[in-house]
Amino acid sequence: MKNTIYKRVMSLACASFLTVGMLAGCGKSGSAAGNSGKVLIAYTDTEDAFRAALADGLTSGAKELGIDVAMEQTGDSVEKQIALIEKASQEGYAGVVCRAADAATAHQIELAAGDMPVVFVNAQPADDQLKGDRYIYVGSPEEDAGRYEGEYVYNKLGKPAEMNLVILKGEKGHSATVARTSAAKNYIKSQGCKVNVTFSDFANWTPEGAYEMMDMVKKVGASYDAVICNNDSMALGVINWMKDNGVDPKQIPVCGVDATADGCQSIKDGQMQFTCQQDAKGQAKAALEAIEALSSGKNLSGVKGATKDGKYVWVPFNKVDASNVGNFM
Known part of the structure; x- marks a missing residue:
């Protein structure tokens, strides 16, 4: 064998x-x-x-x-x-x-x-x-990407005292998944804001996985003020789900990481709101x-x-x- x-x-x-x-x-x-x-x-x-x-x-x-x-x-x-x-x-x-x-x-x-x-x-x-x-x-430095996402959401929502977040993660155990997720939450907490993660799961970097996770968000009735994703592909999956479910992404910030061509186009089109360029x-x-x-x-x-x-x-x-x-x- x-x-x-x-x-x-x-x-x-x-x-x-x-x-x-x-x-x-x-x-x-x-x-x-x-x-x-x-x-x-x-x-x-x-x-x-x-x-x-x-x-x-x-x-x-x-x-x-x-x-x-x-x-x-x-x-x-x-x-x-x-x-x-x-x-x-x-x-x-x-x-x-x-x-x-x-x-x-x-x-x-x-x-x-x-x-x-x-x-x-x-x-x-x-x-x-x-x-x-x-x-x-x-x-x-993966912590930077997560911190930048957290910073954007915190400022975009008007520096609230409390917020509800959906966080969609990449591959389980991957260094980027762990660092980006924790850094985003930690930044917001460091500003004195209470963070309620109402839903979080692994979407494995894919738009299809993110779409399925958003179906679960809807099913369990989780409320959210923003959606933070570990990469652009998942963020775009969230945007597609919002379009199909009557949710306006201009009202709820969706953030990603990588600054892919599709991610940047989505920002230009007024859909995705923020990403970080990871320079491939x-x-x-x-x-x-x-x-x-x-x-x-x-x-x-x-x-x-x-x-x-x-x-x-x-x-x-x-x-x-x-x-x-x-x-x-």
């Missing part, structure tokens, strides 16, 4: 390596140090608008920087991700950029990588799983610059946004509402 699974994984890996090699062209095949100079990008999926943009940014960014990459989509399979990274290590790859299927498995990924440096992107491992200039994380292209570029440096035996000092301890590269969020949405379209 193990041999069968291994053969399947290797077959998929080989096919994908060839495909990415043809797409990326020759580039500067030795620009990243190592036996082969090649970098593995182990990626989960492109089902969400942001993750799709991040994947595109990694592919196009590698071409621009002349980094020879093999990009593998692994889905939610930790086992497949580990097997691919082990194979890359055995074949003398220079490094790994990884959107972990489960950030809690960071140590397993690092063991599988052997002598290769690992750049985690978009799914943040615990701090004690990182090592300066060796195993690092590139992303945006910026994260991709930073991850590639980081792995290029680390796989060449350098540190992160030359990478914009790197922390002094060499564990993180931060790409900031930007606030987006009706007043500036045109700058993000």
Whole structure:
């Protein structure tokens, strides 16, 4: 059974390596140090608008920087991700950029990588799983996104003494889900406002999931002054539900995160009210610059946004509402 699974994984890996090699062209095949100079990008999926943009940014960014990459989509399979990274290590790859299927498995990924440096992107491992200039994380500070959402809602509702909130969350256990949700609530509470979360559940980043959750909100009779979502896709699902159910989104703020094209268009159209730009292209570029440096035996000092301890590269969020949405379209 193990041999069968291994053969399947290797077959998929080989096919994908060839495909990415043809797409990326020759580039500067030795620009990243190592036996082969090649970098593995182990990626989960492109089902969400942001993750799709991040994947595109990694592919196009590698071409621009002349980094020879093999990009593998692994889905939610930790086992497949580990097997691919082990194979890359055995074949003398220079490094790994990884959107972990489960950030809690960071140590397993690092063991599988052997002598290769690992750049985690978009799914943040615990701090004690990182090592300066060796195993690092590139992303945006998730607490900022949640705080910005909370700040917008609090101000938009006139700085009330009390408010009812619906909060729709992304993937259970994901670092962004946890940080964005808690930061939004904590900001509002820090302003002396009593927060009543009348409904909260996981909509798994999707508009369909958010629509279903809003059906549940209606079914249980939960009242709400605003809806805070962990991403734009869910916020747009809420907007669609409101349209279908006679609720005016101009009267009830709906907020998201990512500043996707559809999210920004919704703000421009006067529907969604607020989002934060999570810079997919910026994260991709930073991850590639980081792995290029680390796989060449350098540190992160030359990478914009790197922390002094060499564990993180931060790409900031930007606030987006009706007043500036045109700058993000």
